[in-house]
Amino acid sequence: MFWLVLGLAVFFLSVDSASGATKKVTALRHFSTEGYTRVVLHLNRESINFRDGMLKNPPRVFVDIPSGQLISGFKMPSFSSTSLARKLRVGRPSKNTIRLVVELRNPNIHHRVFSLSSPNRIVIDLRETRVKRAKTPSLQTPKPSRRQRPALSEKKSNTRATAPLKEKSTSSVEKRRSLDMTARFQVGLGRIVLDPGHGGKDPGATGLYGLVEKNLTLDISRKIAATLRKHLPPGNKVILTRNRDRFIELAKRTSFANQQDADIFISIHINSSPAGKTRGLETYLLAEASTPRALELAARESGTTVARMSDLQKILNDLMLRSKVTESHQLAMDVQGKTLSTLRRRYANAKDLGVKRGPFYVLVGAQMPSILIEMGFVTNRVEARRLRAQKFRLLLSKGVARGILKFAGIPTHRLK
DSSP: OOOSSEEEEOOOOOBOTTTOSBOOEEEEEEEEETTEEEEEEEESSOOOOOEEEEETTTTEEEEEEETOOOOTTOOOOOOOTTSSEEEEEEEEEETTEEEEEEEESSSOEEEEEEEETTTTEEEEEEEEOOOOOSSOOOSSOOOTTSOOOOSSOOTTOSSOSSGGGSOOOHHHHHHHHHSOHHHHHHTTOOEEEEEEOOBTTBOOOBOGGGOBHHHHHHHHHHHHHHHHHHHSOTTOEEEESOSSSOOOOHHHHHHHHHHTTOSEEEEEEEEOOSSTTOOOEEEEEESSOSSHHHHHHHHHHTTSOHHHHHHHHTTHHHHHHTSOHHHHHHHHHHHHHHHHHHHTTTOTTOOEEEEEEEOOGGGTTOSSOEEEEEEEETTSHHHHHHHTSHHHHHHHHHHHHHHHHHHHTOOOTTOO
């Protein structure tokens, strides 16, 4: 049976020639999102003398560990069809060395192998590096009778409608990557991807007064985009993962942000709770859940169970070591703080639920600072009544925009 997100296999290795100590790989876990796969080998002891490399025809990554041996009855792991890894093989290039080989699904995959401690493990990162085609990548199925359009709305943008998604020249890309994030936004090369949560067959949370999360998140995201486009320097781009009521898989949302080489990714959501009195605003970054409620919320927003999210948490420590943790935390603090201060100008009792951490699948694999915002509870009578009003949603959007602009280093004093 194939697992879409995680797989688990157990195998063991024998004696390490350098230290003389028995060295065992106690578990193999792997995780995949679109265009990215991580394979983690858990060890009973630290391993620093392994060797890795890339082989061709077929494409594969290998890790050599001295003096290794598989135990009798070892079962190979199964990789899902979404994984960049196709299968694991074991060989012996020399008498005293065992070789673990990860076969890849295509040759356009960049690999990185490194070791970590506490717990001891060897990590294999795989990332697809397929050259983008000149046409715009889209999150929707193209219609044969019509010219393919971008997967977002750029109307009333600081730039022409279709230009933002066209592939930049090599010199433009190099210039962009040579600048830090603040400098990119100041010279008009910044990119922000807003992700209205849920959509299509996935309504998200439903609450009082007939409120539906997917409709609220789309409306608020459009308002945030309009405010940002008005106050960012010309040339900067604000892109929505969806601009209508349609379903998009979670992995494709982050993958889209990566394809756009975005500087900031923000997923917009509305909260719910069986306890009608629960209310407030909270912002999340990717990590192991900080509270049981954070885990439950992550499971709901990811469309899965708490048990399944518990499995995902087992590898989040490794994922976080190579992601934008510090930047994401700062982005979350800026957005949470500015949104609350903006709301409290008219609603003094706006409640701060704080910045938290959770294993939100929509944030996994993001190559830029990324957060998820829960902008009030549709199950709370006071907040649901406010969320019905356009003025309140506009105030929310201005607060989020202020936080994003602060993080990007753009002055917000002109944003009324």
